[in-house]
Amino acid sequence: MAAVLPTFEQALALPRVSGRVIPAEFEDGNGHMNVSHYFGLHGEGLWQMHRDLGYRAYQGRFGTFAKEQHVRYLREVLVGHEVSVHIGHLGRTPKALCGISYLVNVTTGAVANSFEFLAVNVDLESRRPAEFPPEVARVLDESIARTTAAGIGPEYGVLELRGAPAL
Numbered sequence: 001m002a003a004v005l006p007t008f009e010q011a012l013a014l015p016r017v018s019g020r021v022i023p024a025e026f027e028d029g030n031g032h033m034n035v036s037h038y039f040g041l042h043g044e045g046l047w048q049m050h051r052d053l054g055y056r057a058y059q060g061r062f063g064t065f066a067k068e069q070h071v072r073y074l075r076e077v078l079v080g081h082e083v084s085v086h087i088g089h090l091g092r093t094p095k096a097l098c099g100i101s102y103l104v105n106v107t108t109g110a111v112a113n114s115f116e117f118l119a120v121n122v123d124l125e126s127r128r129p130a131e132f133p134p135e136v137a138r139v140l141d142e143s144i145a146r147t148t149a150a151g152i153g154p155e156y157g158v159l160e161l162r163g164a165p166a167l
Contacts, residue, residue, distance in 0.1 A: 003114070004155045005074070011086050011102040011111050013150035015143075017045040017052070019084035019106075022077055033077040042101045042115040045085035049099070053143075054135050060124060062133055067096065067118040070158050074112055081107040088147030090154050091161050092140050094131045096120045098161050099143075100152070116157040 018041065028034035055063060077083060084106055089099040096118060103113040123130035132140065147153075 003070075003072070003116070003158050005114075006102065006111060006150075006152055006156060008104065008109050008111060010150050010152055011104050012084075014086035014088040014102065014147060014152070015052070016084050017048040017087050017101075019082070021082050022079050024079050027079045031078070033079070033081075035073070038071070038073070038077075038103060038113050038115070041083065041085055041103055042113075045087055045101055046117070049087045049101075053139050054133075057135065058133055062130065062136070063122055063124050064097075064119040065122050067120050068159055069118075070114075070116040072114045074114070075105060075108065075110045077103070077105055077112050081105055083107075083112065088150065088152055089140055089143040090116075090147060090152070090157050091144060092132070092137075093161050094137075095129045096161055097132075097140060098154075098157060098159055100157050116159050118159050118161065 022033055026033045026037045050064065084104050085101055086104055087099060087101045089097060091098050098118050101115040102111050105112040120129050121132045
């Protein structure tokens with residue numbers, strides 16, 4: 001089943017975690033931003049999200065491991081365009097989360113790309129899945145509520161949370 005696309009306004013209603021004007025060195029032979037830079041921009045945003053969830057307090061004890069990703073390219077991004085990354089959370093289990101990151105082209109007023117992700121909370125000593133620390137779980141629940149309030153729910157993604165994650 002295809003994921004529902006958010007409106008420009010819905011994507012902007014999610015927390016902005018990063019942004020920039022696209023420099024000339026991001027351009028590829030097709031005259032638009034190379035796909036590798038979409039990943040880089042989402043990666044910057046995801047690290048900011050990680051900090052916003054409160055993982056700094058657990059540095060060395062807990063972290064998240066990527067489990068699965070789904071990427072959609074919706075509109076071109078050109079050199080000189082201003083973009084921003086907005087992230088919301090679609091759901092969680094005691095040990096895993098599903099979220100979505102949108103690359104918004106502020107210059108054209110369009111959602112250019114989506115990056116949906118499943119991640120697992122991991123005890124960094126045992127390297128095994130572990131329940132989210134209580135404070136991280138609380139912040140995640142608030143983010144899920146904010147995402148839902150923006151009108152974005154699980155139907156905006158294609159990935160599914162399933163029981164306890166295996167690593």
